[in-house]
Amino acid sequence: MPELPDVEIFKRYLDATSLHQRIIGVDVRSAYVLKSVSARELARRLKGRCFKSSRRHGKHLFVRADGDLWLRLHFGMTGSLQYFKREEQAPKYVRVLFVFANNHRLAFEDQRKFGEIGLIEDVSEYLKKRALGRDALDIDLSQFRAIFRKHGGAVKTILLNQKLIAGIGNIYADEILFRARIHPATQVSALKQKTVAKIFRAARDVLKKAIEAKADMDRIPKSWLLPHRGKGGKCPRCGRELKSATIGGRTAWFCAHCQKRI
Numbered sequence: 652m653p654e655l656p657d658v659e660i661f662k663r664y665l666d667a668t669s670l671h672q673r674i675i676g677v678d679v680r681s682a683y684v685l686k687s688v689s690a691r692e693l694a695r696r697l698k699g700r701c702f703k704s705s706r707r708h709g710k711h712l713f714v715r716a717d718g719d720l721w722l723r724l725h726f727g728m729t730g731s732l733q734y735f736k737r738e739e740q741a742p743k744y745v746r747v748l749f750v751f752a753n754n755h756r757l758a759f760e761d762q763r764k765f766g767e768i769g770l771i772e773d774v775s776e777y778l779k780k781r782a783l784g785r786d787a788l789d790i791d792l793s794q795f796r797a798i799f800r801k802h803g804g805a806v807k808t809i810l811l812n813q814k815l816i817a818g819i820g821n822i823y824a825d826e827i828l829f830r831a832r833i834h835p836a837t838q839v840s841a842l843k844q845k846t847v848a849k850i851f852r853a854a855r856d857v858l859k860k861a862i863e864a865k866a867d868m869d870r871i872p873k874s875w876l877l878p879h880r881g882k883g884g885k886c887p888r889c890g891r892e893l894k895s896a897t898i899g900g901r902t903a904w905f906c907a908h909c910q911k912r913i
């Protein structure tokens with residue numbers, strides 16, 4: 652499921668391929684992913700414009716078209732972007748295709764169709780309406796501390812709550828807590844200031860390094876939890892078998908030896 656690092660990589664990919672080219676057509680192959688906009692309206696409003704810039708917030712990507720119109724993308728469970736020229740290069744599950752004047756296309760691919768595409772006029776207003784928290788790479792330590800002071804529950808649940816901190820999903824929440832050596836079910840009220848700061852630093856470091864690795868599983872260091880996550884996986888630190896538990900409705904993977912429950 653695309654999380655902050657994946658969406659940041661999609662942003663960079665889109666910036667490198669799809670800006671400043673006139674859009675000559677929008678081909679909607681599955682209107683299911685469209686939110687608050689019809690296929691016809693999406694095509695009508697984008698045709699003749701260019702994408703000018705993009706902005707990421709948490710797991711959301713916003714692409715500005717000239718005339719101050721924003722395309723809103725959310726990648727759901729399996730969404731991604733693919734830029735290509737020839738039809739045979741098209742990915743398998745194209746839901747929406749943006750066709751440019753140079754005959755190249757940008758596909759929004761999404762096998763499971765949990766992704767979303769919409770049009771909005773104002774990004775700040777949209778973020779406010781959705782009550783999204785600050786971006787996980789934009790938040791500072793005092794804001795991070797305030798969130799942990801004001802909210803209760805398991806530490807992992809706090810990290811996953813997009814209304815508090817935007818961008819961290821199931822996989823990276825586990826990685827951050829593995830890095831900070833905190834058991835995911837630890838109650839926030841039991842955490843010392845020092846430990847909250849440790850989680851903050853782990854979050855920044857994990858997200859930044861994942862972006863540097865292009866969110867590519869093959870480039871993620873073997874010392875991370877991620878490559879070992881899953882049944883039979885061993886802790887890269889102590890070699891013991893990893894454990895799993897359902898926390899906040901999601902499966903958490905952790906090392907019961909390295910990550911102490913406070």
Ligand SMILES: [Zn+2]
Nearest residue numbers: 886889906909
């Ligand atoms: Zn361990």
